[in-house]
Amino acid sequence: MVELLEDHGLVAGARAPQPGDSYSRLQQRRERQALYQLKRRHEEGAGRKRKVLRVQDDQDGWG
Incomplete structure (x- = not known):
């Protein structure tokens, strides 16, 4: 029974895979x-052109 638990890594003495x-x-x-x-x-995808918002003068009283 202990061997089965060790094989599945459920006991502290079980062998874990080494790095x-x-x-x-x-x-x-x-x-x-x-x-x-x-x-x-x-x-x-870096070659795609990015969309840019532009500010237009005299819109909505700004500027």
Whole structure:
């Protein structure tokens, strides 16, 4: 019974994945790829022209 609990990480003596194992490296790689894609999409959209509100003189008594 204790072995089953240890296998599922429910007991203090259970082995947790180490930061250098292949699973965590794969997770980190996927996160980096996702961030790179977000950055690329953002940079592609940066070329769009922004809308600017312009103030016109003599409208509504201002100016």
